[in-house]
Amino acid sequence: MELQQLESKISDALKKIEHPTYKQSLGELNMLGGLEEDGDAIKLHIKTPDPDRKIQIALEAQIRGFITKLDLPKKVKIKFSVDETLKPEDIGNRIRGVKNIIVIGSGKGGVGKSTVSANLAAAMAAKGLKVGLLDADIYGPSIGKMFGLSGKQPLFGDGQRKVEPPMAHGVKVISFSFLLNPDQAVIWRGPMLGKAVEQFLYEIIWGELDYLLIDLPPGTGDVQLSLAQLVDLDGAIIVTTPQNVAIQDATRAVAMFQEVKIPILGIIENMSEFVCPHCGKSSHIFSKNGGPAFAAKYRVPFLGDLPLMTEIMESGEEGTPFAIQKESPVQKSYNEIIDRIGVEVERYR
Ligand SMILES: Nc1ncnc2c1ncn2[C@@H]1O[C@H](COP(=O)(O)OP(=O)(O)OP(=O)(O)O)[C@@H](O)[C@H]1O
Ligand SMILES: [Mg+2]
Secondary structure, eight states, X not given: OOHHHHHHHHHHHHHTSBOTTTOSBTTTTTOEEEEEEETTEEEEEEEESSOOHHHHHHHXXXXXXXXXXXXXXXXXXXXXXXXXXXXXXXXXXXXXXXXXXXXXXXXXXXXXXXXXXXXXXXXXXXTTOOEEEEEOOSSSOOHHXXXXXXXOOXXXXXXXXXXXXXXXXXXXXXXXXXXXXXXXXXXXXXXXXXXXXXXXXXXXXXXXXXEEXXXXXXXXXXXXXXXXXXXXXXXXXXXXXXXXXXXXXXXXXXXXXXXXXXXXXXXXXXXXXXXXXXXXXXXXXXXXXXXXXXXHHTTOOEEEEEXXXXXXXXXXXXXSOGGGTSOOHHHHHHHHHHHHHHHHHHHHO
16 A cells, blocks of 8 residues: 555544544544655654643554554554644534524423424524524424424445534534434433533534524423533523413522523523414413513513414424514514624623
């Protein structure tokens, strides 16, 4: 094998080995220093951002494992040299390239978290923002359908460790439903659940994003807590309906986010009023003003309200969020909500 050919093989291999400290591949970190003939051996230069010998030894073992498989006629010597310029900027518990990570939650189920997440994400993309949407509801994933991405999706890797998310309406979407057959039951619990969520955060090619929205399952359980530990969340949005029961559950959601120190960007009241599909008149079928009163009580911003409309429900079945279907008061409301979110995330920066 020619030296050049070998170099390209090793370069490919380095893309598949992850640096334990920086959570990037050796390829991404540019650690390949080059190859040279060295008497009857080959010398492989590996540049390393930190001088830790233990890490070097572990990495060397992984590189050797790969080289052994090539069955080369010559011996390969691996030489590490420290190059601190390769050290990536410390971004803590963040996803590289993603500016804001926002979770969308509620205490109660069925208040429209997924519908709001889908419409919000699509409306953001229509405004020119770069958006990703992660459906973290592993028990009842519904985001896929709302984007017309039903059931199991063919997911393509980049030849390294990461997976490209499917894109619909300008939004990069990932959902547990893409991995499962429609009638497959999910039995993940505790640690497994955390691992699955972690993979969705860090092993997806999100690229550069203004917003990564995370649609949470209902309640205040495992997923919420593992997320808060896995990644620095920039804020939470709480969706509620106006009636008292939903508001009580929203109180629990507020308490949970405050406990894990995630800034609450605000409240969105969904199904505020019913718009009659026949006459177009609106009526408050639930009590009026629950959301704004709630926001005032907990001193969190009120981001906006959204009506209950047959078309919104139908759009969730069709696969194109209503907020981007046509110009409408709903579209306007979403755009205002997006502006308010923009103001809030800046406040906490
Ligand atoms: N503003 C709305 N107008 C009409 N229908 C709506 C509206 N918001 C949500 N829905 C409908 O209500 C149902 C529940 O909404 P959705 O699935 O978004 O709630 P959720 O809070 O995500 O539920 P879960 O807690 O199960 O995840 C869906 O059928 C959806 O289409
Ligand atoms: Mg949902």
